[in-house]
Amino acid sequence: MKKILIFICTIFLSLSFHVQxxxxxxxxxxxxxxxxxxxxxxxxxxxxxxxxxxxxxxxxxxxxxxxxxxxxxxxxxxxxxxxxxxxxxxxxxxxxxxxxxxxxxxxxxxxxxxxxxxxxxxxxxxxxDPSYKSVSSDELIEMIENNAVALDIRTEEEWDKTGVIKGSFPETAFDKNGKFQVYVMDKIRALAASQSQDVNLIFISHDGETASMLANSFSEDLGFTNVSVLKGGIKAWQSENKKLGPHK
Incomplete structure (x- = not known):
């Protein structure tokens, strides 16, 4: 429980950072x-x-x-x-x-x-280097094909607007106030099954920034050993004219 609280606090502080x-x-x-x-x-x-x-x-x-x-x-x-x-x-x-x-x-x-x-x-x-990795669109496709768990952590509004990557799991990670939604942890555990914290886990966000914050906390605070982010997020995916599908 202590690690979870540290993790949530870290994410909240990161998202509330005011750029000078x-x-x-x-x-x-x-x-x-x-x-x-x-x-x-x-x-x-x-x-x-x-x-x-x-x-x-x-x-x-x-x-x-x-x-x-x-x-x-x-x-x-x-x-x-x-x-x-x-x-x-x-x-x-x-x-x-x-x-x-x-x-x-x-x-x-x-x-x-x-x-x-x-x-x-x-x-x-x-x-x-950070404990997590940044992967390209092509690397992400290969990882999904090899049963990696790819979580699109954006909002439902964003999924509707752009679509989602085939094989990814749409799971909104933060509420409108920037607070981490703890149920996402249960979803990850369910998807990871017996692999637990060794699961190959990838976070996808709009431009990769929010995903990197989450990836850092999962690898540094929660001990997940194979964490990655999609470099440049959905924006980079779209710039490469790669396909996106409906999330429902």
Missing amino acids: SVEIEIINDKPGTGKKIIKHSWVQLEYTGSFENGKVFDTNIGKDRPLVVQMSMKEVIPGFEQGIMGTTKGTKRKIKIPAELAYGKKGGGDIIPPNTDLIFEFEVIDVL
């Missing part, structure tokens, strides 16, 4: 040559955070282990994540984070005053 229009400033940038950081990548970092006057308020340089965070999970302040996302292993970067993307009007306890811009210098030590 404010941008960071990149002061110095030395690109790396390794693996690129994408949504839900696991990233190891060495970093130093300071004020504009140069006073350091936090660093992990010289400590036993680097900072390890998973992207798109709100584990660091928005501006720090914005500066990390899209870089590669080996990148060294210095950024200025406006207060709106840091600790804002409230500040950060006794350390960060309200409305304070911050400077972060960091190096990407290592990058690991």
Whole structure:
């Protein structure tokens, strides 16, 4: 039950994330040559955070282990994540984070005053892929033919508008408020049968974004070992002029 609650909380927070229009400033940038950081990548970092006057308020340089965070999970302040996302292993970067993307009007306890811009210098030590995979339309077709469980998690209105992929199971995963519908877990268990958490499970959404959030939680929080998303979702499927059929 604890894992289920963590999972639901994670999904709800992810869906309620408010995209900021404010941008960071990149002061110095030395690109790396390794693996690129994408949504839900696991990233190891060495970093130093300071004020504009140069006073350091936090660093992990010289400590036993680097900072390890998973992207798109709100584990660091928005501006720090914005500066990390899209870089590669080996990148060294210095950024200025406006207060709106840091600790804002409230500040950060006794350390960060309200409305304070911050400077972060960091190096990407290592990058690991998410626990789930992104699959192409052709790979999805092959997986369905090999009895994978493909769940179209969109709404009934979306199914009616576009149709669904042959062999997929239309199951709305979120209500109109963005809350995960727990009965979907029972549906997955029923479809998985004896395979349980080892079932080959694929999530399909409009553009792949919501599916990736769900896939990440199933693989990271619930221990499913073979989770994938349709890359680009139904939009990508349609752009390739692949067939869709009625869901009823």
